[in-house]
Amino acid sequence: MKKALIIGSGFSGCMFAMMLKKKNWDVTVFDRAPMAGGGVRTFYHGGHPYTYGPRHFIGPDSNMKAFEFLNKIVPMRHIKKMNYSYQQEEDFFASYPMHIDDVKQFKNSNKIFAELDALPKETKSKNFEEFWIGRVGKTLYERFNKYYNLKAWNLKSNTEMDYGFEATVKRKPLETGSRYEFPSEHINAYPIAHDGYNKFFDVSLKDCNMMLSTEITDIDLDKNIIYTNNDKFEGDLIVSTTSPDFLFKNCWGELNYVGREFYKIVLPIENVLPKDVYFLYYPNENEQQTRVTEFKKFTQHKSKNSLITLEVPSMKNKLYPTMIAKDVDLAQKYLDALPPKIMSVGRMGTYRYVDIDDIIMQGLQFYEEL
Numbered sequence: 001m002k003k004a005l006i007i008g009s010g011f012s013g014c015m016f017a018m019m020l021k022k023k024n025w026d027v028t029v030f031d032r033a034p035m036a037g038g039g040v041r042t043f044y045h046g047g048h049p050y051t052y053g054p055r056h057f058i059g060p061d062s063n064m065k066a067f068e069f070l071n072k073i074v075p076m077r078h079i080k081k082m083n084y085s086y087q088q089e090e091d092f093f094a095s096y097p098m099h100i101d102d103v104k105q106f107k108n109s110n111k112i113f114a115e116l117d118a119l120p121k122e123t124k125s126k127n128f129e130e131f132w133i134g135r136v137g138k139t140l141y142e143r144f145n146k147y148y149n150l151k152a153w154n155l156k157s158n159t160e161m162d163y164g165f166e167a168t169v170k171r172k173p174l175e176t177g178s179r180y181e182f183p184s185e186h187i188n189a190y191p192i193a194h195d196g197y198n199k200f201f202d203v204s205l206k207d208c209n210m211m212l213s214t215e216i217t218d219i220d221l222d223k224n225i226i227y228t229n230n231d232k233f234e235g236d237l238i239v240s241t242t243s244p245d246f247l248f249k250n251c252w253g254e255l256n257y258v259g260r261e262f263y264k265i266v267l268p269i270e271n272v273l274p275k276d277v278y279f280l281y282y283p284n285e286n287e288q289q290t291r292v293t294e295f296k297k298f299t300q301h302k303s304k305n306s307l308i309t310l311e312v313p314s315m316k317n318k319l320y321p322t323m324i325a326k327d328v329d330l331a332q333k334y335l336d337a338l339p340p341k342i343m344s345v346g347r348m349g350t351y352r353y354v355d356i357d358d359i360i361m362q363g364l365q366f367y368e369e370l
């Protein structure tokens with residue numbers, strides 16, 4: 001029986017463990033945390049279920065296969081959601097994506113519409129700032145995107161974010177239709193079960209050897225051996241979900257990530273946010289948080305109180321790979337140097353902004369090729 005060693009029991013570690021088990025591999029999963037699930041595990045605060053970040057299933061129709069796969073293990077409820085963005089200058093919560101009926105109510109709406117009319121139909125962009133100004137003009141960019149992005153990615157200037165923004169930008173008309181529709185999120189769902197995706201972790205790790213509360217401290221890439229503080233394990237395949245620079249002892253430099261602090265607050269009110277509003281975005285310079293989430297909206301938890309979380313960007317943990325070309329290139333250099341029997345998958349592992357649907361698609365493709 002071939003042996004696989006998996007570093008990390010988050011969504012990607014579990015998905016790859018399940019695929020390997022289905023092909024009769026002997027699978028051992030390591031995680032420094034005492035329980036499986038990584039960032040998608042549901043925890044409880046005063047009986048209120050929550051995850052770190054909203055972690056709803058979102059994806060384009062092309063990832064429907066991923067939805068169907070997950071839905072068989074963890075039945076899902078489709079959600080109809082709106083996002084609000086706090087427009088401090090107006091003391092007004094506008095929906096996001098930007099909607100024409102909201103912008104009409106802004107004090108300087110004439111100037112904004114004149115700016116939109118004057119935009120060229122098409123322009124070239126090299127970075128986040130040019131991309132958004134090309135789409136919606138300077139004022140709306142400053143209102144909705146500028147400070148949100150600077151905060152979210154710990155940047156001094158949005159021109160630093162240059163990976164994936166070298167593009168021909170088409171002027172984007174403001175939304176006029178339903179405020180519930182998100183072009184890139186045709187599937188929008190959340191597990192029905194009170195404990196969210198937790199059953200997925202139990203099912204996928206069934207019959208695997210579990211090494212929880214066990215940190216992988218080193219790896220020998222030539223001999224396929226991973227080390228804990230007091231032991232070593234050899235495998236035919238190593239699947240890593242941690243940052244690829246770790247696998248090479250940062251030999252070409254450390255990869256940059258941005259993290260989050262999550263502040264949990266229970267409020268003495270049954271519903272905090274208006275109906276169908278799941279998130280509030282805070283795009284203003286003088287607010288630390290980027291987002292507020294009301295978990296009840298996702299979990300349907302019944303209580304006379306409600307749990308919200310505030311997400312505050314931080315450099316204390318590694319959650320989001322940047323979209324800065326020099327960081328992406330460095331990650332690629334590490335990934336290209338991996339020997340064939342070591343795979344690096346998941347969000348940190350691929351240094352890509354992958355979501356749950358992408359991870360399932362990666363896992364299903366891996367199964368086909370195994």
Ligand SMILES: Cc1cc2nc3c(=O)[nH]c(=O)nc-3n(C[C@H](O)[C@H](O)[C@H](O)COP(=O)(O)OP(=O)(O)OC[C@H]3O[C@@H](n4cnc5c(N)ncnc54)[C@H](O)[C@@H]3O)c2cc1C
Binds near residue numbers: 007038215243348355
């Ligand atoms: C704040 C936030 C919100 C998000 N919201 C959504 C959303 O709404 N919808 C969506 O589809 N996607 C969302 N995502 C993305 C999605 O949740 C992630 O892409 C996915 O969960 C990543 O899973 P993973 O297994 O790659 O990583 P993780 O969940 O980070 O798991 C990695 C695991 O590896 C372990 N580990 C790391 N290093 C070691 C080591 N050396 N030794 C032992 N163990 C180790 C960690 O303890 C952790 O358990 C969000 C991401 C974030 C950060």
